[in-house]
Amino acid sequence: MAPFGFVGIGIMGEGMATCLLNDGRSLVVWNRDASKSEKLKLAFPRLVTVAATAATVVETCAVTFSMLSTLEASQAVFPALVGAVKEGKSIVDCATLTPERMRDMRGAVTLAGGRFLEAPVSGSKAPAAQGALIFLCGGDAALYAEVKPELAVMGKADFLFGDVGAGTKMKLVVNMVMGDMMVALSEGLSLCGAAGLPGDAEAGLLKVLDLGIMSNGMFRLKGPKMLAGDHAPNFPLKHAQKDMRFALNLGDQVGQALPVSAAANAAFLAARAESGDDDFSAVYEQQKAAK
Amino acid sequence: MAPFGFVGIGIMGEGMATCLLNDGRSLVVWNRDASKSEKLKLAFPRLVTVAATAATVVETCAVTFSMLSTLEASQAVFPALVGAVKEGKSIVDCATLTPERMRDMRGAVTLAGGRFLEAPVSGSKAPAAQGALIFLCGGDAALYAEVKPELAVMGKADFLFGDVGAGTKMKLVVNMVMGDMMVALSEGLSLCGAAGLPGDAEAGLLKVLDLGIMSNGMFRLKGPKMLAGDHAPNFPLKHAQKDMRFALNLGDQVGQALPVSAAANAAFLAARAESGDDDFSAVYEQQKAAK
């Protein structure tokens, strides 16, 4: 089987690429920090080829997956990718950026004769490593159909929501609901603390919530850490706030008022200066301090 | 075994009393609408005694459970209960009222020589029928220990959080988080609708949410009904809003700012005039209309 390209071997990309390799696919990889590529090469010497440049990846492969997690990374690397695109080349971009940027990228790729699929993922480091991501796609339906086997290796579900932009929008809605739930939990724990009620998972709020219909993995995973003051970043607060803002801007464009999400965004924003690099659960520290 | 008293055979009380009866306990029951009591008597002729008045229940039984679901019902019936309290009588009140009212009720009962336990429940009609409620107690620790077997028959978990008031406060915190989550889901579904994205549980937002760490029973249960415009009341919106308001007032008392819950309360309040008797999921109709 002809190799796939994979650009961006970071926290997410490493797990995703490893899934493909474990499944027997050959990859031509490139990463800004070459040591990450070499590490992959070491683990899968027969399947991995390390490319000298990002452009080389596209030149060598028919389909290139791109997982550049920030706008800055995307802006730095994407021009090289698109510069190598011509007829027969396809780009599957798995980053979460704005719908506007995704459409611009699609424009550049199709202008060069290639095909483009946006495929932002729901899920973080652990699901990426376990092949349990959720792909929220938008764009070229034929390309989506072609890469479905690879998406199935890296994820547990994938969807095509329509044109480029639709996948990113769905991702923003999902993360908006997630941010709202995080601030809801944070207010609940803060109110417990201020009112002299236990918040813990043994016999406090977290336990009560977990016994009922609202029981969910996020409360179970994050709640005890929040009470312990452990905000080691899994999903950095500044990224959560950025996604909230993008979701609010989407609401603005389509005329949907989102008052609770706007209040949640303000809470994240108030926490950003001090805790931007911590986990988004650190909004709890700011909420508590607000009593 | 001496019979227990049970006052208030409504949506919740019927299920709870039935659980106790199924487990073999004798009950002396009273309800404002006597037909509900008679129905219970018909089902359990050997175990149920229908009392002529609420006071008779307390006079006959050492321990009386009270499940009067609104403040109005509580205000109408409680004086009769307390009028029959004397040494050796205990009241276990399972309603969700304010912490202040619970403390007033405790005061009246203890002044008359009795013992008082607040035991508001988390869970609605179905868990009540299945013996799967969660009891959030506050008050007399000895009484709590004595009725633990009965709480265990009616519920799947019970907690004693401290003095009278603490149980009610925990209930308010739980319902506040629930209200926040409902409005969060509502904003997510509204944004999907406005942005042309699918919301459904097959291949839309509800599906994506259910695949991830936020997956929870409430979204699963309510989400599809919301999209279908089915807001048949399980937990009436006006009650949800009342609990949000009480939680906000608790925050006010203890100095805890709750900006997201305040925004959620405003959303419920805006929907109350039109949809107060519908399920609290009807906040979605108001949010949607707001686009």
Add this chain to the structure above:
Amino acid sequence: MAPFGFVGIGIMGEGMATCLLNDGRSLVVWNRDASKSEKLKLAFPRLVTVAATAATVVETCAVTFSMLSTLEASQAVFPALVGAVKEGKSIVDCATLTPERMRDMRGAVTLAGGRFLEAPVSGSKAPAAQGALIFLCGGDAALYAEVKPELAVMGKADFLFGDVGAGTKMKLVVNMVMGDMMVALSEGLSLCGAAGLPGDAEAGLLKVLDLGIMSNGMFRLKGPKMLAGDHAPNFPLKHAQKDMRFALNLGDQVGQALPVSAAANAAFLAARAESGDDDFSAVYEQQKAAK
């Protein structure tokens, strides 16, 4: 002219009583801290009689003005007043409490055969001293007509809005709008600060606002002090927050959603622990810190 009673010679009451005395009225006065009464006696020896108890004031005078600024003061003193009420006695209460408390006070006074007028004031220390208060009345229309001359001496305007409770409600609405405007200004100044724009009254935001249609005395008075970090209490933040909360509860009762005021209340509440005794402009310190 028969003397008027005046109970409560505090920050507000002192100015109000002095206005009446300057206009030639005799007063029988009482204050918890007697030195305040004696000071007034010293300034107007011929017109002021210091009563030994609050009850004596009512016993001596047909009409007693009461200006007890907190709920605690009102609860401590009002029973003595009402204990002396009988037919022919009238109470004019100028405090800002809740509509419910005002109605309870009315009930007690009328039950004892007296008449009751609520007359909360808009305006603080300086307007009180200058006879420039605004009286927002509710209650006995005949009593209102009788004391109109005295209200005119102490204020620049007076209104009768209906039954007891209506005056207090109007006061709460006014203070809610005031609180909203204060947080609006605070957010404006905070955004200027964070964005590197001048906020000052010479050539910054305060100047621009003052040149336009939004120009108002509060921004002019408070703005420069806020920038200077001067929050010497004129209207303590904890009182402003209390009024916001009462207004929100009024909205809750009548079914009016107030999302912006709810957000403003959360801001005041977040600032209360640290700045409750400072001027309500201290909300600016909390907002700034939130960046």
Add this chain to the structure above:
Amino acid sequence: MAPFGFVGIGIMGEGMATCLLNDGRSLVVWNRDASKSEKLKLAFPRLVTVAATAATVVETCAVTFSMLSTLEASQAVFPALVGAVKEGKSIVDCATLTPERMRDMRGAVTLAGGRFLEAPVSGSKAPAAQGALIFLCGGDAALYAEVKPELAVMGKADFLFGDVGAGTKMKLVVNMVMGDMMVALSEGLSLCGAAGLPGDAEAGLLKVLDLGIMSNGMFRLKGPKMLAGDHAPNFPLKHAQKDMRFALNLGDQVGQALPVSAAANAAFLAARAESGDDDFSAVYEQQKAAK
């Protein structure tokens, strides 16, 4: 005196140009709808020259004022202006756009060898006609000094806040505070209505507000119209909401949480679909409906 260029003879531009003409300046004008230009020519035949294209204006004049009130208008016309810029040409842009767009426009003008001043105005149709605008400038200090006489003819005050972008940012802060105040008034009037209190300017909330420290021209002007349901557009709601959104995005960039403004924006957004072309006071209709 050499003529000035003036591009954009709309609601605002017409008043501004007329002020300059009344003061004796010659203008070379252009407008997309040529009838507006011809009308001006008819009124000032000796002073007005109607240009055939926007580019001609810049070619003919050293300094061109541009007043294109929407982003769409600016995007349609600005390229023509910049195409005619060369050394010795200056553009003074009076529109309210984003800081980013202003900086892009500055970049294009300076690249072509010209000078650029942003000069967004505070004030609407009437102040424009009366020469009572407030110019909030950013950019070339020398150009600012040169056009100060013209700004003084069109306005009652002008400020230079720094580099291009600073003027627009100040405008956004001012309009954010204005939007907050409008929703505050709207909530006050809505609460009066729901609570059975008068809102009117004779003996209701508007009167009480006007007697106190919060008295301001906007409440005086808009309040009675709002109660009368008159929302004839002076400042269209969709523009007010756009400015709120831009201000919130500025807060996002500089890390300033703005919870009250976020709630106010949500209120405007909820009203936008139905009342976007009405005056921004129409937010009152949506707030009222929310009870």
